[in-house]
Amino acid sequence: MWKGSGHATTPKRFADSHEKICRYIARESNSVVVSVGYRLAPEHKYPAAYEDCLNATIHFMKKAEHYGVDPANITVCGDSAGGNLAAAVSQTLAGRSDLPSLRAQVLIYPGLQALDFNLPSYHQNRGVPPLFRERAAFFALQYLNGHALHMQEVLEGSHIPPDMRLKYRKWVSPDHIPEKFKVRGYKPHKPHKPREFKAEDFEKAKRFCEPNLCPLLAEDAVIQQLPESFILTCEYDVLRDDGLLYKKRLEDNGVPVTWYHLEDGFHGIISFYDYCGLSFPSGKKGLDSVVKFIKGL
Structure with a gap:
């Protein structure tokens, strides 16, 4: 057998x-x-x-x-x-x-996961082929919706409501990544402007949860x-x-x-x-x- x-x-x-x-x-x-x-x-x-x-x-x-x-x-x-x-x-x-x-x-x-495209590895390896950071989000959206509209919003994280982001932070957070993986040029992600939740983005991407x-x-x-x-x-x-x-x-x-x-x-x-x-x-x-x-x- x-x-x-x-x-x-x-x-x-x-x-x-x-x-x-x-x-x-x-x-x-x-x-x-x-x-x-x-x-x-x-x-x-x-x-x-x-x-x-x-x-x-x-x-x-x-x-x-x-x-x-x-x-x-x-x-x-x-x-x-x-x-x-x-x-x-x-x-x-x-x-x-x-x-x-x-x-x-x-x-x-x-x-x-498709909640946080700003974890350390997403920034450290954002330009490493064959899977660039933007391509990872693109493929996730293609799989979910059949198109990649709202990709920038997903990359920034504005597709997730603050309360839901807080709920999942216990599982999806840079805090849970061992420090030895953060030494290679990682800096915590700071959006160019405060992350603004957009209900219309969540409606298109809520099945990511x-x-x-x-x-x-x-x-x-x-x-x-x-x-x-x-x-x-x-x-x-x-x-x-x-x-x-x-x-x-x-x-x-x-x-x-x-x-x-x-x-x-x-x-x-x-x-x-x-x-x-x-x-x-x-x-x-x-x-x-x-x-x-x-x-x-």
Whole structure:
């Protein structure tokens, strides 16, 4: 019997690069890997991709034995947007009595919130390719609305009411980022003018407060039920702090977390461990850390 199954939530437009990753993980960890070709934004807005991944996961969990997989040994995995989807699926399935519990979740430089694009990593790495700060907000809005109107307001944070911002500050705040990650040229964000909440902006972006879209905002009762977790972050990545904040939330709620940080890594580096003759040793190290975690389950 196979050791288990990894469910890699990878978008179809990256099929070529992610096929190698999925094959590598399957071969090196002796696992069955199922890659979900979910519907893509902006043609298919939220929650299309989330629903596709959730439905595919539930279907596989119910049919796992047909594929020679132990239903008690299923892991969800994804990178970047796929990490967001894997986290959302894991939260949705937490506590479901009609399905086997997930064995683990593997989140590779995931994007987990769209409330604050002024966390330290968003400013330190705002110009680091391939994911610039503005592009992160652009992609989030494309996924939510199918367009990127109000991007400047979202970058400034005027799309969130003050009371709601205060509520989520306990989870989304530079105060929760370890000081060692702030030494590289970070200065607290000070808007050119006082942040002014705009109700019309919130109306267009209020679903950013839904955990299925921003898993970092899930309540503690949900977080406490999550399976053992692996989080990979990269120093030169705007999404670094999303991963660090989620790591803290999981640990604070008693969820075992394995964290692997690539000091010289950038967003998407796993895809370049061996891509069209381009190779980054750090990407290979990151990929092998995922394999090691899966093999140790």
